[in-house]
Amino acid sequence: MSEKKTPVLEVRDLGIDFGGLTAVNDFNMDVYEEEIAGLIGPNGAGKTTVFNMLTKVYQPSRGTIHFLGQDTAKMSVVDMNRAGIARTFQNIRLFSNMSVLDNVRIGMHNKITYNELEAVFRLPKYRQQEQAVEEEAMELLKIFDLDKDASLIAGNLPYGAQRRLEIARAMATNPKLLLLDEPAAGMNPQETEDLMKMIRFVRDHFRIAVLLIEHDMRLVMGICERITVLNYGMMLAEGTPAEIQANPQVIKAYLGE
């Protein structure tokens, strides 16, 4: 923890307006490599809006986002993913009519290099790559304890498993930074406990940075190494879990006067 790490994500003076309404303003944040960072704040603080700007679902009105030292001003949603940012969604967005395995295989879309003709004629390149993709996808499913459900339709999975599948799909794109939007929402304490272990394992195994939004304070304080607090679209505080817990402004924002 103490040694100097290089930032993968540098956000400076980020802001966005919807019509005349400023949703987020003057937002600054760094995420360092192999770090688990948290973004917390009361409902409506603009946390998901920040995620949507980081993935370019919304184009920021002001400020800069540098990812791996590269300016992302002109990049689209697809470009951001190809550059190495993967995400999950607050309201789960799976390909719900497709199998669990297919959901992960779709995540590997950009690893596959055969073209449509090679697919239609089932040439050797197609067979080799499909074989490799299936093996890799099954390995990934095993990590997320979904390998037994590989052939099930994703929409029929229980809630907790759908959340895990979304993370598996995001990991299939080989990200350097994983954004998790309320990964523990709707989970019971035991499931949350398992999820915490899983997030740590993913960070250690794939050596990636994780930035997560979460309301479950046990999870946030348990696994985040650094936390940023957002309130009314403005940055309220930043620091280690202990610092945040002791910060009077944060307590005020959450509990009121």
Added chain:
Amino acid sequence: MKNKKSFVGNLFSRTYRSRTISFLIIIVGYILIELLLKTGNLSSMFQSLLVPVTCYIVAALGLNLNVGVSGELNLGQAGFMSLGAFMGICVSGALSSAIPNGLIRLVIAIVLGALIASVLGFVIGVPVLKLQGDYLAIVTLAFGEIIKSLINNMYVGIDPNGFQFSFVENKLSLAPGGKMLISGPMGATGTNRIATFSVGVVLILIALVIVYNLIYSRSGRAIQACRDNRIAAESVGIHVANTKMLAFVVSAGLAGAAGALYGLNYSTLIPAKFDFNLSILILVYVVLGGLGNMTGTIISTIVLVLLPELLRGLQDYRMLIYAVILIVMMILSNNEKVKNLLSLLHQKLSFGKTKEAEANE
């Protein structure tokens, strides 16, 4: 997972079962019909339906890729068929002296028909597929009408100097030895009928290979991903517009190929044949067979083409009964109880298979 499944086992595995059934239906159906033809047991009315049915199946398979798998409504499939048909007629007419062999001319006509329909599909798709919503339905609807009107007013002839085009009838003066290929609202007349049922069946098989192999590939998964959740698809790095374009262009191409075969099956063909009703008819085949279900598309096309002919004995009540049957089928196929009954039947039939799968685990 470790020991490789046998080839036959693989054919009937869960993933490929519907594909195998589709191929079996077509091949068995072809053999049966050839037998009936050889023994002279097929009435001339049914014989006249053979080639059109294959054309409708190919166009419907393409449309199912667009509507069922990609989830974009397309109301102009008849327009793409029309393009393919009149392209095919012109190509065949132009090559009739150079290539006397009808089969080779037919294949060239089908390939070029597919090509022009795909190219036009691409041109239409570029602006439309970037938008979200039902714009493709609106634009393809207009496209179908535009193509119909255009060909309705087009005069194409060929003479030793090459192709002659005009939008005014009397302007077209052909050199001696020339002949008219398309004469406006009269359409194409005096076409050599080189289309055959066998070529139609081969075209269906090719269409099935293209559609199924595309679905079980990177692009096919991406197409379905864009249908299920556009935002999530983008978040894993899929270009939504390009992916939808692929489905649309392949669909248009198959319609073009089907149209070329259709056009070369009649000695006269009017442009008004490919109207909005035909587009809707093909859409009905797709919807009734089940969105994304290729086997269903084949079966529903065959049934719905044959039904009006089989009901001919009812005379005036024919289309009434046809409509009633259509509505009843639609209601039944959406009824929970009927669905449960079917899935129960399906489970019973594949019971042996599931046991085997359990034993493997």
